[in-house]
Amino acid sequence: MANAGLQLLGFILAFLGWIGAIVSTALPQWRIYSYAGDNIVTAQAMYEGLWMSCVSQSTGQIQCKVFDSLLNLNSTLQATRALMVVGILLGVIAIFVATVGMKCMKCLEDDEVQKMRMAVIGGVIFLLAGLAILVATAWYGNRIVQEFYDPMTPVNARYEFGQALFTGWAAASLCLLGGALLCCSCPRKTTSYPTPRPYPKPAPSSGKDYV
Numbered sequence: 001m002a003n004a005g006l007q008l009l010g011f012i013l014a015f016l017g018w019i020g021a022i023v024s025t026a027l028p029q030w031r032i033y034s035y036a037g038d039n040i041v042t043a044q045a046m047y048e049g050l051w052m053s054c055v056s057q058s059t060g061q062i063q064c065k066v067f068d069s070l071l072n073l074n075s076t077l078q079a080t081r082a083l084m085v086v087g088i089l090l091g092v093i094a095i096f097v098a099t100v101g102m103k104c105m106k107c108l109e110d111d112e113v114q115k116m117r118m119a120v121i122g123g124v125i126f127l128l129a130g131l132a133i134l135v136a137t138a139w140y141g142n143r144i145v146q147e148f149y150d151p152m153t154p155v156n157a158r159y160e161f162g163q164a165l166f167t168g169w170a171a172a173s174l175c176l177l178g179g180a181l182l183c184c185s186c187p188r189k190t191t192s193y194p195t196p197r198p199y200p201k202p203a204p205s206s207g208k209d210y211v
Helices: 002-026 075-101 112-148 163-183
Strands: 031-033 044-048 052-057 062-066 159-161
Touching (some): 002 112, 002 163, 075 163
Antiparallel strands (some): 052 062
C-alpha cells in the first residue's frame, strides 16, 4: 500500500511538472528588460519568450510581435525551443506508459511484474523529459547571464531572468522528482530456490527373514 501511495505521488508530481513545462513554453516572459543604468524608461516594460517579444505600456496596452523567421533566430533560442518541445512530447509518452503501470488501474492486472515495469519505464521517460527541460532552461539562462555581464552589451539592452524561466526550472524539478519516485516501484528480485527432490520411500517388509 505504501508503494502504491509513493507511485501515485510520483505520478502527480511528474504530471504537474509536465503542465508547468507547457505553461513555461507558452509564456513570453523568458527574459525581461533590466532596469539598470542611469537612463531608465519606466513607462514601458519589454520582455521576450521563445515565440515572441512583447512591450507593455504603463497604460496597460500590450503589443507583441511573433518571431517571423526561424533561420534568423540565434542558435540558443532554436535549441531551447527544440528541447522544450521534446520534453513536452516525452511527457505525453510518459503519462500514457506510467498510467498503464499504476496500481490503481485495471490494466495488466494478471501480470504484476510487467505492470510494475511499465511504471518504471514511465518514470524513466519522465526523467528524460525533466532533463530536456532542465538543459533548455539552464542553457537559456546562461545566455542571459553572459549577455548581461558582457561589456559590449549596451546598458539599455540588458535582460534578466523572467517568470517563465523560473517556471521551467520548477517544472524540470517536478518531472525529475516524480520520475525518480516512479522508478522506486521497480519490482524486487525474489530469490528462487530449487524444488527439493523427494526421496524414494522404502519398500514395506514382507515378513520373511532371509538368513
